[in-house]
Amino acid sequence: MEAMTKEALFEILGSLRKANFAGGGRSPYKPLLLLWILGQLKKNGATEFSYADLEQDVSHLIDEFSPTSANRYRVEMPFFHLENDLWQISGSEKLEPKRSVLRRANAVGRLQPGVEKLLLSEPGLIEAVARFIVDTHFTDSYLEPIFDVIGLDVEFGGVPGVVISIDQKKRDPKFRDAVLIAWRKQCAMCGYDGEMFNTSVAIEAAHVKWFSQGGPDELDNGLALCSLHHKLFDRGVLGIGQEFKIVVADGFIGKSPAADQFVYELQDKSIRDPAPNKPMPSLDFLEWHIKQVFQKKNIA
Numbered sequence: 001m002e003a004m005t006k007e008a009l010f011e012i013l014g015s016l017r018k019a020n021f022a023g024g025g026r027s028p029y030k031p032l033l034l035l036w037i038l039g040q041l042k043k044n045g046a047t048e049f050s051y052a053d054l055e056q057d058v059s060h061l062i063d064e065f066s067p068t069s070a071n072r073y074r075v076e077m078p079f080f081h082l083e084n085d086l087w088q089i090s091g092s093e094k095l096e097p098k099r100s101v102l103r104r105a106n107a108v109g110r111l112q113p114g115v116e117k118l119l120l121s122e123p124g125l126i127e128a129v130a131r132f133i134v135d136t137h138f139t140d141s142y143l144e145p146i147f148d149v150i151g152l153d154v155e156f157g158g159v160p161g162v163v164i165s166i167d168q169k170k171r172d173p174k175f176r177d178a179v180l181i182a183w184r185k186q187c188a189m190c191g192y193d194g195e196m197f198n199t200s201v202a203i204e205a206a207h208v209k210w211f212s213q214g215g216p217d218e219l220d221n222g223l224a225l226c227s228l229h230h231k232l233f234d235r236g237v238l239g240i241g242q243e244f245k246i247v248v249a250d251g252f253i254g255k256s257p258a259a260d261q262f263v264y265e266l267q268d269k270s271i272r273d274p275a276p277n278k279p280m281p282s283l284d285f286l287e288w289h290i291k292q293v294f295q296k297k298n299i300a
Contacts, residue, residue: 003114003117003118004112004114004115004117004118005118006118006125009115009118009129010129010132012083012085012086013034013129013132013133013136014132014136016030016031016083016136016137026067026137026210026213026292028062028065028066028137028138029062029066029075029077029078030078030081030082030083031133031134031136031137031138032058032061032062032065032066032078033054033058033075033078033079033082034082034086034133035061035130035133035134035146035150036054036057036058036061036150037049037111038119038126038129038130038133038150038152039130039149039150039151039152041111041116041119041120041126042126042127042151042152043151045120047110047111047116048108048109048110049108049109049110050106050107050108051075051076051079051102051103051106051107051108051109052102052103052106054075054079054109055074055075055099058075058078058079059074059075060149061146061149061150062074062075064145064149065138065142065145065146067236067291067292067293067294067295074099075099076097076098076099076102077097079097079102079107079109080095080096080097080102081097082109084112085112085115086111086112086115087109087110087111087112088109088110088112089107089108089109089110090107090108091105091106091107091108092105092106093105095107124156126152127152127153127154127156130146130147130150130152131143131154134146134147135212136212137212138210138212139207139210139211139212139234140234141230141231141234141235142234142235145235171211171217172217174217175205175217175222176204176205178205178219178222179205179206179219179222179223179224180200180203180205180224181275182219182222182224182274182275182278182279183222183223183224183272183274183275183278184224184274184275185200185203185224186203186224186272187203187224187225187226187229187272188223188224188225188271188272188274189225189226189229189233189238189246189266189269189271189272190226190229190262190266191272192226202226202227203224203225203226203227204224204225204226204227204230205222205223205224206222206223206224206225206230206233206234207221207222208221208222208223208240208281208282208285208286208288208289209221209285209288209289210293213288213292215285215288219278219279220279220280220281220282220285221281221282221285222281223271223281228262229262232263233289233293234293235293235295236249236293236294236295237249237252237263237295238263238266238294239286239289239290239293239294239296240271240281240286240289240290241286241290243270244270244271244280244281244286245268245269245270245271246266246267246268246269246270246271247267247268247294247296248263248264248266248267249294249295249296250295250296251295251296252295
């Protein structure tokens with residue numbers, strides 16, 4: 001096999017195949033497996049992993065960073081189906097994407113030698129690859145928590161010595177200001193509107209349907225949210241259901257008065273109205289968020 005180049009690696013990662021779920025559902029299994037592998041490579045240089053050894057750790061990643069409905073696919077699918085340009089597997093018998101078969105056959109997966117050699121060839125490249133995977137398959141607020149779990153430093157690593165030429169949609173730099181103005185520079189959930197020197201502080205422009213998943217930089221896909229509610233919305237703790245009412249995930253647990261005030265008391269409250277002549281979020285985008293991000297399978 002020819003030596004892997006950085007350009008080629010990013011091209012492969014940019015076109016990483018996704019499971020074909022009905023309704024265009026997102027598929028974070030392969031990205032999460034790769035991110036876990038990158039963390040292990042950084043921590044101890046490991047590139048070869050038995051299915052039995054990685055199953056529990058990667059399952060935890062899937063639990064934490066996937067929609068609830070995704071968990072039935074667990075780890076066997078990405079382990080078996082990860083692209084051959086990146087990954088090779090072997091075992092004592094013919095392998096299938098079934099947990100019992102992979103365990104019985106003592107299945108082992110490892111990065112392709114060219115990929116392994118490239119990733120270890122220069123400082124910062126592992127972090128750059130991991131950051132690219134998060135940017136491509138998740139949204140901004142996932143970067144720090146995912147890096148923390150897999151053991152990478154979010155402050156370390158750019159894309160050293162390579163210009164990524166993948167044909168990807170570019171973000172609109174005017175999106176943030178347009179969303180904040182449309183929502184009167186206040187959180188659509190709690191109304192927080194802090195400013196310092198005429199600049200909003202801890203008010204952010206949230207995509208309802210993530211940019212990485214084809215969500216546009218348009219006002220009907222944007223919400224102004226405070227930093228707290230933006231993160232809770234992105235992680236699926238909060239959603240927006242019928243009649244623009246806020247819903248709280250059943251699995252959320254908070255024991256403090258602050259949790260009551262900032263989370264539980266939002267249940268069934270309507271989001272605030274945007275400025276006159278500005279749109280509410282698209283129902284299609286809200287439905288995507290409920291199905292693909294919010295941590296509950298069904299909303300009445």
